[in-house]
Amino acid sequence: MSSTMSRRGFLGLALAGATVAGLAACGGEGGAAGVRKGGAELSKKLTLPAYTAAKIPTPDLPIDAGQDPAYLKYPAELVKSVAAPPGDGKKITSLTQTWDVAPPAPGRNAYLQELSKALGSEWSMNIVVGDGYPDKFNAIIASDDLPDLVWFPPNQGLQRVPELLEAKFHDLTSHLSGDAIKKYPNLANLGDVTWKSAVTNGKLFGVAVAYSRFGQVFLVDQDYWAPVGGTSFTSADDFLDKAKQLLDVKKNKYPLEPSYYNHVHMFSHWYGAPNTWKLAGGKLTHQFETPEYQAALELAVKCFKANLFWPDPALATIKDKVANGQIGAYVESFPGFLNDAKTQKYNLGAIVPFAATPGSKPVYNAGLGSVGFTSISKKVPAERVETLLKVLDYLAAPFGTEEYQLVNFGIEGTHFTKKDGDLAFTDKGAAEVPTTQQPISFVIGSPSALFLPGQPERTKLIHDFETKVAPMLQERVTTGHFSDTYTQKNGELSTMGTDMVVDIVTGRKPLSDWPAFVKKWLGKGGEAMRAEYEASIAKG
Structure with missing residues (x-):
């Protein structure tokens, strides 16, 4: 980007x-x-x-x-x-x-x-x-x-x-x-x-x-989800099953807007993935390296294969489609949540993160x-x-x-x-x-x-x-700590990450390519960022 x-x-x-x-x-x-x-x-x-x-x-x-x-x-x-x-x-x-x-x-x-x-x-x-x-x-x-x-x-x-x-x-x-x-x-x-x-x-x-x-919010039209009992879910599988029930291609009704990367971010809350980096014992692990993030990516792949995303990824009029009952959920900033609450007429609601699996601890990523x-x-x-x-x-x-x-x-x-x-x-x-x-x-x-x-x-x-x-x-553990590599390389690395997530979600590349991509991403600057952040954190 x-x-x-x-x-x-x-x-x-x-x-x-x-x-x-x-x-x-x-x-x-x-x-x-x-x-x-x-x-x-x-x-x-x-x-x-x-x-x-x-x-x-x-x-x-x-x-x-x-x-x-x-x-x-x-x-x-x-x-x-x-x-x-x-x-x-x-x-x-x-x-x-x-x-x-x-x-x-x-x-x-x-x-x-x-x-x-x-x-x-x-x-x-x-x-x-x-x-x-x-x-x-x-x-x-x-x-x-x-x-x-x-x-x-x-x-x-x-x-x-x-x-x-x-x-x-x-x-x-x-x-x-x-x-x-x-x-x-x-x-x-x-x-x-x-x-x-x-x-x-x-x-x-x-x-x-x-x-x-407060960070991104998974917003919904509550009326859209009413036929399946609303937006309280017991697991990721429960979410997937209910979303499939609501899909109606003939009536042009799709549960999810086509923002694939943002949905992976929302799903990652349910699995307990870190807010960019996880800190343990002075060592950092990037979210891309965690099984929780990969599980969120896998869930997005399942959603795409089930045809749950609106079919046009270039869609620009998301709120209109939600208001018409054609899209059930979309991702917005928290201030966007406030703005939509002021301006949108549909039955607005928000999905609270829940445990994707019995062993998951749901989180909510703080904004900056x-x-x-x-x-x-x-x-x-x-x-x-x-x-x-x-x-x-x-x-x-x-x-x-x-x-x-x-x-x-x-x-x-x-x-x-x-x-x-x-x-x-x-x-x-x-x-x-x-x-x-x-x-x-x-x-x-x-x-x-x-x-x-x-x-x-x-x-x-x-x-x-x-x-x-x-x-x-959960706050970002790197806030207040600094990395030269971030300044120099983050644009390239972010684009790499976004492109790979979209490629995998849409089936252009298999999920099995993810570990090799993460290794490449780390080699392109992720490891250098990690080392610089860890040095900054160690010094206080």
């Missing part, structure tokens, strides 16, 4: 933490902070930003198992988290991306104008629409005409990031590590999982962009907890760094604050209305806010929260899913 990706690929695969092609690192795991220059040794000395929970309205549902704060109605009383506009009156420029259409121009964008007023500085974005962020990024770096804030995505193959950060961006470690972060309360609320992805060569060269820590980090250019005078951090702190305000409401919904009466605990965009709000807020959300994000206007039952559905999978959650 190329370094650029579709919106669904970007959100559904990379950000959710799936091990799929295109996951070249910019920090946190693998690449942005290579072992070179003593990165692992420096990381041992780094104190991550001290976590301090933000003041938010009391959630309506429990958060005792690590669930996101959930609200069945919009909070009646909001918290004010920033006392005064943090800006200095000067324009703030940023480089970012959107997978939506370009927002209205600033002169015609009341939302952006009001946001700039609240920030105390004009917020100006250089936005890449759709694919092409690496090209734009490289062109701007080459020109040395850097904006104030530059977003480093986690999955688009940016090269030589450690050297670039050292040369052209401020080291923010003294501003952010340990208790220093307390000057920025909303940034202090992001937590360790998010901040680990912003570590580069043992330093913090950027502000982590918060994103869900961030979508990269945003750095401050050295073009910015050192005395202005604190101002920009305060602006990012404003934009990172959590749900239930006045600042979050402005950033995510705009101006009451102009962009949204409130009624009976619900909130709804006006036509002007729908035209201005989502398209403007999405590129902002890649520069800086807020911790996840569950609120679906007018849909309390779906909010409960998502919270229930989080409650069930939280005990199964």
Whole structure:
């Protein structure tokens, strides 16, 4: 896969933490902070930003198992988290991306104008629409005409990031590590999982962009599965048998969307495969080497042979087919789960991982907890760094604050209305806010929260899913550890893995070819990654 990706690929695969092609690192795991220059040794000395929970309205549902704060109605009383506009009156420029259409121009964008007023500085974005962020990024770096804030995505193959950060961006470690972060309360609320992805060569060269820590989700139309008793399965064989019962080629009804690699990832949860790497006694084993992953691959082969996947692998309108009752299950990112809960009319549900066999221990792979980090250019005078951090702190305000409401919904009466605990965009709000807020959300994000206007039952559905999978959650053991080979070779290795999985699932190659492929994959760079990660882990 190329370094650029579709919106669904970007959100559904990379950000959710799936091990799929295109996951070249910019920090946190693998690449942005290579072992070179003593990165692992420096990381041992780094104190991550001290976590301090933000003041938010009391959630309506429990958060005792690590669930996101959930609200069945919009909070009646909001918290004010920033006392005064943090800006200095000067324009703030940023480089970012959107997978939506370009927002209205600033002169015609009341939302952006009001946001700039609240920030105390004009917020100006250089936005890449759709694919092409690496090209734009490289062109701007080459020109040395850097904006104030530059977003480093986690999955688009940016090269030589450690050297670039050292040369052209401020080291923010003294501003952010340990208790220093307390000057920025909303940034202090992001937590360790998010901040680990912003570590580069043992330093913090950027502000982590918060994103869900919950990974990919196996979503379903519950009505589709109702004839077989729903989506509670006792084993992989039970799943396979029930899916076969629902197949109806004459009526164009197929249980599974045609995303073969993603389905292997979902199946691997049921067998208890590791989240990319397994660590035991200081030694790493890649998921490709495990019998659990191979069992998941074998199950996908059985699904293909049984004709359970939609027959056109290039299908682009998956949600339409689900809504029409033609596809029963599909794989999405956790934020995609939230979005579908807000927008889709079918009887949405999610499959909770279960034991594939009597001896299996089901798991649920955590996401990275961030979508990269945003750095401050050295073009910015050192005395202005604190101002920009305060602006990012404003934009990172959590749900239930006045600042979050402005950033995510705009101006009451102009962009949204409130009624009976619900909130709804006006036509002007729908035209201005989502398209403007999405590129902002890649520069800086807020911790996840569950609120679906007018849909309390779906909010409960998502919270229930989080409650069930939280005990199964497994983080990536390599997060915060680094490998030069990952930066240099992961694009090639990921493509190799994806292509081989697809070839085997679709029958172009036999399952018996898998061990030889794994040996080849390790020889092409997997072994080098293993050694570098193990060295980094051993040093702390």
